[in-house]
Amino acid sequence: MTIFLLRRLLSAVVLLVVVSFLARVLLYQGIGDVARNVLGESATEEQVALKNQELGLDQPLIVQYFDWLSNAISGDLGVSFFSSQSVWDTLLIRLPVTLSLVVVVTLLTGVVAFAVGIYAAVRKGWVDRTLQILATLGDALPPYIVALFLVTFFAIQQKIFPATGFIPLTESPAGWARTITLPVIALAIGGVAGVAQQVRSSTLGVLHHDYIRTVRSRGLSERRIILTSVLRNASTNGLTSLAVQVVGILGGAVFIEVLFALPGLGSLAVEAAFRTDLPLIVGVVLALMLIVVTVNLVVDILVAWLNPKVRLS
Amino acid sequence: MMSTKSRVLSTVVTAVVASLAFTACSGSTPQESTTTQAGPETAPLLRIGSLQEPTSYDPAQANEGHQAPIYQAVYDTLIKREPDGTLSPMLATSWEPSDGNKAYTLKLRNDVKFTDGTAFDSAAVKANLEHFTKANGPLAGTARSVQTVETPDATTAVIRLSEPDPGLPYSLANAAGLMASPKVIGTDAIKTKPVGSGPYTLDSANTVAGSKITYVRNADYWGDKLPYDKVEFQILTDETARLNALKSGQVDAATLSRAATAVEAEGAGLLHKPFEVNWEGIFFFDRDGTKLPQLKDVRVREALTLAIDREALLQAVHLGKGTLTSQTFRPGTAGYDQALDGKYTYDPDRARELLKEAGAENLTFTFPITQVFDPSIYDSIIQNWQDIGVTVNRHQWGPGQAIPSMQRGEFPISYMALSQRDDWRHILFQLAPNAPWNPFKVTTPELSALFTKAQTGAEAEQKDADKAVNEYMVDNYWFSPLYRLESHFYHNASVEVEPQTEQAVPSIYNYRPTGK
Numbered sequence: 001m002t003i004f005l006l007r008r009l010l011s012a013v014v015l016l017v018v019v020s021f022l023a024r025v026l027l028y029q030g031i032g033d034v035a036r037n038v039l040g041e042s043a044t045e046e047q048v049a050l051k052n053q054e055l056g057l058d059q060p061l062i063v064q065y066f067d068w069l070s071n072a073i074s075g076d077l078g079v080s081f082f083s084s085q086s087v088w089d090t091l092l093i094r095l096p097v098t099l100s101l102v103v104v105v106t107l108l109t110g111v112v113a114f115a116v117g118i119y120a121a122v123r124k125g126w127v128d129r130t131l132q133i134l135a136t137l138g139d140a141l142p143p144y145i146v147a148l149f150l151v152t153f154f155a156i157q158q159k160i161f162p163a164t165g166f167i168p169l170t171e172s173p174a175g176w177a178r179t180i181t182l183p184v185i186a187l188a189i190g191g192v193a194g195v196a197q198q199v200r201s202s203t204l205g206v207l208h209h210d211y212i213r214t215v216r217s218r219g220l221s222e223r224r225i226i227l228t229s230v231l232r233n234a235s236t237n238g239l240t241s242l243a244v245q246v247v248g249i250l251g252g253a254v255f256i257e258v259l260f261a262l263p264g265l266g267s268l269a270v271e272a273a274f275r276t277d278l279p280l281i282v283g284v285v286l287a288l289m290l291i292v293v294t295v296n297l298v299v300d301i302l303v304a305w306l307n308p309k310v311r312l313s
Numbered sequence: 314m315m316s317t318k319s320r321v322l323s324t325v326v327t328a329v330v331a332s333l334a335f336t337a338c339s340g341s342t343p344q345e346s347t348t349t350q351a352g353p354e355t356a357p358l359l360r361i362g363s364l365q366e367p368t369s370y371d372p373a374q375a376n377e378g379h380q381a382p383i384y385q386a387v388y389d390t391l392i393k394r395e396p397d398g399t400l401s402p403m404l405a406t407s408w409e410p411s412d413g414n415k416a417y418t419l420k421l422r423n424d425v426k427f428t429d430g431t432a433f434d435s436a437a438v439k440a441n442l443e444h445f446t447k448a449n450g451p452l453a454g455t456a457r458s459v460q461t462v463e464t465p466d467a468t469t470a471v472i473r474l475s476e477p478d479p480g481l482p483y484s485l486a487n488a489a490g491l492m493a494s495p496k497v498i499g500t501d502a503i504k505t506k507p508v509g510s511g512p513y514t515l516d517s518a519n520t521v522a523g524s525k526i527t528y529v530r531n532a533d534y535w536g537d538k539l540p541y542d543k544v545e546f547q548i549l550t551d552e553t554a555r556l557n558a559l560k561s562g563q564v565d566a567a568t569l570s571r572a573a574t575a576v577e578a579e580g581a582g583l584l585h586k587p588f589e590v591n592w593e594g595i596f597f598f599d600r601d602g603t604k605l606p607q608l609k610d611v612r613v614r615e616a617l618t619l620a621i622d623r624e625a626l627l628q629a630v631h632l633g634k635g636t637l638t639s640q641t642f643r644p645g646t647a648g649y650d651q652a653l654d655g656k657y658t659y660d661p662d663r664a665r666e667l668l669k670e671a672g673a674e675n676l677t678f679t680f681p682i683t684q685v686f687d688p689s690i691y692d693s694i695i696q697n698w699q700d701i702g703v704t705v706n707r708h709q710w711g712p713g714q715a716i717p718s719m720q721r722g723e724f725p726i727s728y729m730a731l732s733q734r735d736d737w738r739h740i741l742f743q744l745a746p747n748a749p750w751n752p753f754k755v756t757t758p759e760l761s762a763l764f765t766k767a768q769t770g771a772e773a774e775q776k777d778a779d780k781a782v783n784e785y786m787v788d789n790y791w792f793s794p795l796y797r798l799e800s801h802f803y804h805n806a807s808v809e810v811e812p813q814t815e816q817a818v819p820s821i822y823n824y825r826p827t828g829k
Contacts, residue, residue: 032388033714033717033718033721034713035711036716036720037716037717038451039449039450039451039453040451040812041453041716041720041731041749041750042377042452042453042454042455042742042749043451043453043454043456043749044454044747044749047449047453047454050449051449055448081370083369083504084368084369084371084501084504084505085505085522090522093521093522093523107557148553151557151561153555155561156557156560156561157412159561159562162560162561162563163554163557163558163560163563163661164547164554164558164561164563165524165525165547165558165563166524166559169360192796210473256555258550258551259551259552259553259554259557260554261524261549261550262523262524262548263521263523263524263548267523267550268523270550271523271550273712274712274713275713276712276713277488
């Protein structure tokens with residue numbers, strides 16, 4: 001297990017370096033005249049030239065990248081082109097918001113999807129058919145549309161939840177729950193549908209195996225069989241699907257954070273992209289990638305724990 | 314038979330659908346806010362939805378427009394801009410031109426202290442202005458004429474200029490006039506912790522970057538107290554989020570960008586006072602024909618102008634919320650002439666004739682497109698031009714590319730919206746050879762002479778010159794302005810708001826509680 005973990009960590013580091021380089025190169029080509037964007041439309045040519053110098057943008061791309069990389073290795077991701085805040089500080093302020101969403105949505109998706117998927121596979125009949133319809137519907141509804149519906153009804157008309165804003169968990173747990181409820185529901189619906197489908201089909205497959213029949217013949221209760229023999233074997237596909245959904249959740253979080261005015265990494269990514277704030281964009285890309293890598297690592301560990309064959313391979 | 318669960322579900326679904334349908338169908342009669350009878354003198358809280366937040370609280374990095382009230386809350390300016398655009402005393406009690414308009418003498422208040430206890434005096438003015446001109450901020454160019462600041466005594470500051478600058482008093486009522494405590498100027502601290510003499514101070518504990526800025530009353534404020542004990546700027550960059558926050562009552566006032574959203578706000582019973590800040594239209598940057606030789610011929614510029622059905626555009630895209638115009642000068646300025654608003658009319662037949670007369674029947678050019686504007690604007694204009702035989706290729710700008718690209722002169726023609734300024738600053742911003750919005754640096758001897766008069770002449774001469782410049786622009790089709798657009802600033806009934814001339818959002822001084 002230790003070697004498995006070390007191997008995964010090493011590949012994560014390599015991935016971070018490669019992605020940071022690609023992000024820098026691709027953005028460098030696409031962002032245009034940053035200095036002029038920083039200074040605004042009234043800026044003179046002299047101001048623009050001076051700002052380019054201040055931002056280090058008069059240096060060749062490769063020099064800029066290695067300057068950034070050497071600073072990044074020592075923990076300095078640079079400062080925003082537009083504000084005076086360091087990228088680290090900005091990420092640390094924004095990260096809890098996105099993590100609130102990702103963690104809660106992932107847990108909710110996992111619990112609800114496993115429960116629904118297993119229930120549908122075991123009960124079959126109309127329960128299963130209803131799940132199929134709901135899953136298709138959940139998959140087809142973009143989080144943005146779901147969010148608009150939720151805001152209109154629960155925030156604007158019923159005023160049960162706030163339409164915008166975020167209250168940190170440390171400030172008020174109740175306030176935090178109120179501010180993330182609608183975004184979490186909007187993000188979770190599609191994920192629950194997708195993962196539940198996977199869990200359902202895996203469970204159906206496992207239920208047909210001979211060893212389940214053997215366990216049943218021992219007279220064990222159906223509940224115990226599901227929890228011990230079926231769940232463990234059927235969960236690999238569900239967990240893998242959940243890890244894929246997390247990437248989707250992060251993508252959806254970009255829109256959801258903007259719509260609910262949540263100051264997270266997603267809304268930061270949009271702001272930084274529109275402002276062409278290169279250090280911030282690279283910082284956000286790395287942070288989001290780190291979340292994806294971490295989630296995948298956790299899922300890999302869980303799957304390896306559940307399925308010894310994975311460890312051996 | 315329906316189970317209890319089914320009935321509950323059915324009731325909830327019916328309620329949701331019915332309430333959504335009700336919202337969609339609710340009245341959309343625009344409700345203009347009117348000046349109400351005096352409300353309470355104070356109120357505990359004002360919540361404003363802001364499109365932007367400052368990147369730094371250093372006044373030298375301040376920007377105008379949406380960010381202006383955020384700086385005004387904590388920093389006083391030397392001169393104040395009243396809602397109608399007139400200038401009035403603030404930290405400076407008077408400002409007189411001298412030395413052949415190459416200096417301004419400012420008399421200063423002697424009873425003002427910054428919130429760190431430092432006295433406001435001429436030394437503070439000198440420190441602030443010197444920092445502003447050197448710090449390379451977004452609006453540093455607005456004080457580029459400032460050479461030195463002399464401080465003959467504590468309440469007198471003499472600003473020496475490199476050349477006459479009729480726009481300087483306005484600049485001193487804007488970013489260049491924001492006064493911070495000299496003790497923090499140039500330090501890193503001021504970037505996140507502003508120290509001014511304004512009506513409010515920043516409540517850092519309740520301020521979250523990217524989310525909310527909270528100001529609390531400055532108990533020792535020297536001037537007339539503003540009515541609100543606390544002001545919150547909620548940062549809402551997304552149009553739908555701003556509308557939702559307004560409709561749900563999470564903010565009292567916010568600006569909207571699109572006419573369709575404005576109509577929705579009106580349907581929800583929100584209030585507004587129509588006012589116009591920007592003009593939108595076609596910029597014929599390459600008037601000398603450097604990149605597109607045919608554009609040097611005024612008949613070609615006229616043809617491209619007459620080909621556009623501006624009225625249909627205003628109605629279709631902006632739902633009629635604006636005024637058709639043919640000039641870039643702002644109403645209320647000396648250069649503006651109401652008669653010129655209707656000069657350009659839709660006449661595609663005449664446009665075709667003009668192209669033929671100019672020998673430009675095969676005119677082809679690339680029209681750059683940005684996602685900032687409604688795509689149907691581009692589609693309509695391109696269709697209009699194609700209808701008179703012009704071949705138009707499209708170029709799509711990425712995020713953040715449009716303004717730099719235009720200002721580098723990469724395209725001969727473009728669509729753009731710019732704020733309308735007072736005459737001299739309008740000339741400096743869009744018309745002068747070194748103006749940022751004249752990327753091909755086009756000028757003529759006639760224009761140069763008029764600019765000189767507008768800059769150095771006596772007041773009457775300046776006004777005549779401004780008017781003549783405007784006429785020249787319209788007669789020579791330097792631009793093809795389409796309309797001045799209404800700004801969509803909406804608020805609820807708890808607050809009364811006075812629009813601010815030349816500013817997308819009202820100044821911080823323009824809000825009053827109604828008691829509702």
